[in-house]
Amino acid sequence: MWNLGLSAMGIEWGTYVLVGSIFLLLLTGLPLAFVTGLVALFFTFGWFGPNALPLVTSRVYGFITEYSLVAVPMFVFMASLLDRSGLARDLFNGMRMLAGRVPGGVGVQTLVVAFFLAAMSGIIGGEIVLLGILALPQMLRLGYDRNISIGVVCAGGALGTMMPPSIVLIIYGLIASVSIADLFTAAITPAVILMLCYVTYVLIRCVRNPSLGPPLSAEEAHMPLHEKLKAIRAIILPAAIAFMVLGTIYGGIASVTEAAAMGVVGVLGATIIRRELTLGLLQKSVVQTINTCGMIIWIGIGAAALVGVYNLMGGNTFVSNSILGIDAPAVVIIMVMMAILLVLGLFLDWIGIAMLALPIFVPIVVKLGYDPIWFGILFAVNMQVSFLSPPFGPAAFYLKGVAPTSITLQHIYTAVLPFIAMQLIVLAAILFYPEIAMWMVD
Numbered sequence: 001m002w003n004l005g006l007s008a009m010g011i012e013w014g015t016y017v018l019v020g021s022i023f024l025l026l027l028t029g030l031p032l033a034f035v036t037g038l039v040a041l042f043f044t045f046g047w048f049g050p051n052a053l054p055l056v057t058s059r060v061y062g063f064i065t066e067y068s069l070v071a072v073p074m075f076v077f078m079a080s081l082l083d084r085s086g087l088a089r090d091l092f093n094g095m096r097m098l099a100g101r102v103p104g105g106v107g108v109q110t111l112v113v114a115f116f117l118a119a120m121s122g123i124i125g126g127e128i129v130l131l132g133i134l135a136l137p138q139m140l141r142l143g144y145d146r147n148i149s150i151g152v153v154c155a156g157g158a159l160g161t162m163m164p165p166s167i168v169l170i171i172y173g174l175i176a177s178v179s180i181a182d183l184f185t186a187a188i189t190p191a192v193i194l195m196l197c198y199v200t201y202v203l204i205r206c207v208r209n210p211s212l213g214p215p216l217s218a219e220e221a222h223m224p225l226h227e228k229l230k231a232i233r234a235i236i237l238p239a240a241i242a243f244m245v246l247g248t249i250y251g252g253i254a255s256v257t258e259a260a261a262m263g264v265v266g267v268l269g270a271t272i273i274r275r276e277l278t279l280g281l282l283q284k285s286v287v288q289t290i291n292t293c294g295m296i297i298w299i300g301i302g303a304a305a306l307v308g309v310y311n312l313m314g315g316n317t318f319v320s321n322s323i324l325g326i327d328a329p330a331v332v333i334i335m336v337m338m339a340i341l342l343v344l345g346l347f348l349d350w351i352g353i354a355m356l357a358l359p360i361f362v363p364i365v366v367k368l369g370y371d372p373i374w375f376g377i378l379f380a381v382n383m384q385v386s387f388l389s390p391p392f393g394p395a396a397f398y399l400k401g402v403a404p405t406s407i408t409l410q411h412i413y414t415a416v417l418p419f420i421a422m423q424l425i426v427l428a429a430i431l432f433y434p435e436i437a438m439w440m441v442d
Contacts, residue, residue, distance in 0.1 A: 187380060
């Protein structure tokens with residue numbers, strides 16, 4: 001009764017119909033979680049009948065009971081507390097003393113603060129909103145070029161996809177069944193390289209043309225000693241929290257999940273020390289955490305069900321044979337995967353891409369003899385590109401929500417193009433020189 005005989009079309013046409021169904025339903029405006037869930041149920045009953053349903057639900061159960069997934073709400077809660085406390089604001093103001101009278105100094109300072117925030121939370125959207133509130137108005141007030149100001153905020157905020165404790169790397173580690181601590185270790189060098197690329201770009205443009213990034217005035221650059229000491233104190237707590245999270249992981253003292261819980265304790269302790277902890281702060285942070293994690297979990301459930309039924313159909317074998325059957329060197333096959341991920345990144349959220357593509361791509365990478373840790377870093381850089389890329393780059397919408405009304409989405413997408421180019425250059429460098437990412441991994 002339930003079996004619609006879809007299996008008669010074969011796996012090749014079944015793949016086309018499945019992918020086409022996903023994109024057609026997305027055009028209706030349905031959330032990705034509902035789209036993948038509906039398509040999964042349709043193919044489960046239509047291809048196999050109701051007897052296959054327990055096999056699909058077992059895959060969903062395996063996803064939602066994964067212990068390491070507990071780290072996600074912990075890091076999201078950390079980011080939510082940082083959003084609403086004064087820690088990030090004071091960190092930004094404290095770094096101003098380092099900007100000095102260098103052309104583009106405030107832009108550089110913004111990128112360094114973004115790097116610190118990424119090391120504290122691993123959440124991307126919150127960083128862009130924070131920098132859009134704190135840094136963008138200041139750069140525009142100082143006369144910074146609009147494109148440089150916007151690009152610095154969006155690209156700096158997107159560093160959260162790379163810099164540990166990145167949620168992107170945690171999800172990748174869960175899907176690929178690899179060490180999240182090793183992923184964190186491998187990601188540090190590429191994250192630093194990306195930040196330095198952005199810093200170099202800003203400095204070169206502003207030194208050649210100081211009107212693009214005017215230096216601070218003499219009064220602003222030369223703060224009194226007591227103001228400098230106050231600024232240094234503002235950096236201590238955020239640095240201690242970042243060290244608590246990352247130091248315990250790399251020191252082998254705690255797992256990623258345990259370190260996430262310690263990070264939450266550290267941020268709560270910092271808000272108590274600063275006398276900022278209130279019931280309202282906790283309530284809003286918890287609500288934001290529930291909303292964000294709910295989205296991640298529901299997308300994960302829908303994608304786990306869809307990938308489960310597609311694998312039952314023989315889809316993983318079909319895709320694997322199709323890709324491995326390409327008469328080209330292995331590195332070209334990896335490049336094809338990167339191109340597919342870049343195209344998907346134009347339309348889908350990174351969570352959906354990870355859940356849908358990685359269960360198929362990672363086994364192929366292993367068959368080709370490559371390290372899945374290295375591929376995870378490629379994936380994270382790729383998702384940085386998707387975060388900025390039009391037409392649906394989330395960074396643009398995050399920033400548009402807090403930017404001055406004179407700044408349009410077109411302005412934002414134009415401003416991020418040089419930073420996307422730098423991300424693609426770093427992606428290519430890691431692709432052809434894996435030791436950039438792997439030199440610190442045992």
